[in-house]
Amino acid sequence: MASETRGWLDRTLEAASLRRWARRAAMAPRTELPELRRQRARARKLKAHVDRVIHVAEERLALPMIGNQAFPRPPDSDWAWRPDLWCGPLPVAGLSSVPSKSMLGGEVTLFHDCAQSELTLRQLRNMREADLAAYGLRLDVFRFDGSYLSLAIDLPEAASRNLRRKHLIRVETIVEMEKPLEIFxxxxxKHGPNTEQIVRELPLDAPEIMIEFDLAYTKMNEKRVEKMWLDLIFEGPQMNQVTLRDLTFSRRKRAEL
Structure with missing residues (x-):
């Protein structure tokens, strides 16, 4: 009851304040100059707070929603997922001079063999109207003296549950680069002591970057599947900035022939 009273009182006071400023605006052409000067000073203070509320509100309301797991997927998918890094803020938003095997969040790990790391990895807020993912991942590479650079994304247990060789695993992403490079x-x-690997090159010149892995071409033991992960391998990454605006996975069964 007390909260309802406070809410009613706040609305009443706000309405009264609006009426008061509306009257002042209407009377401004006839107001005495000393009083008009005082009103202007108060109005400027009020305007600073109002402008701040409008600016923050428009920015937040225009951004992709935090935690959003919505994205286009095949209608016959039996599993779909966007990693947490692309959904919500991480406790640690970035790393610099990143050592190999460093994790950003609980699912993404950076691997390299540089003698001296000149790499940075950070999460950033997506701002574009077209973005569905709330966050993106930016990799900055300066001098690079290694032979490989990759990001490993651990897939959740649900991705491996009831996995069959008739399944197709789809990966979709949005990539921005300062200059062209190849990404595989x-x-x-992992099934028992063995690990099956399938490699595809990302079609970075395509308007929509999508690849599918057909598990029919593997020797996967369906009864012993333990886990899956995806490696994104960057070829010739030196002096480049790569931003993954989104990364999503889905799983569906191949049509029976």
Missing amino acids: ARLNI
């Missing part, structure tokens, strides 16, 4: 995606499936 390698799907790893």
Whole structure:
């Protein structure tokens, strides 16, 4: 009851304040100059707060929603997922001079063999109207003296549950680069003591970057599947900035022939 009273009182006071400023605006052409000067000073203070509320509100309301797992997927998918890094803010938003095997969040790990790391990895807020993912991942590479650079994304247990060789694993992403480079995606499936690997090159010149891994071409033991992860491998990454605006996965069964 007390909260309802406070809410009613706040609305009443706000309405009274609006009426008061409306009257002042209407009377401004006839107001005495000393009083008009005082009103202007108060109005400027009020305007600073109002402008701040409008600016923050428009920015927040225009951004993709935090935690959003919505994205286009095949209608017959039996599993779909966007990693947490692209959904919500991480406790640690970035790393610099990143050592190999460093994790950003609980699912993304950076691997390299540089003698001296000149790499930075950070999460950033997506701002574009077209973005569905709330956050993106930016990789900055300066001098690079290694032979490989990759990001490993661990897929959740649900991705491996009831996995069959008739399944197709789809990966979709949005990539921005300062200059062209090649990116390869390698799907790893651990089953018992063995690990199946399928490699595809990302079609970075296509308007929509999508690849599918057909598990029919593997020797995967369906009864012993333990986990899956995806490696994104960057070829010739030196002096470049790569931003992954979104990364999504889905799984569906191949049509029976």
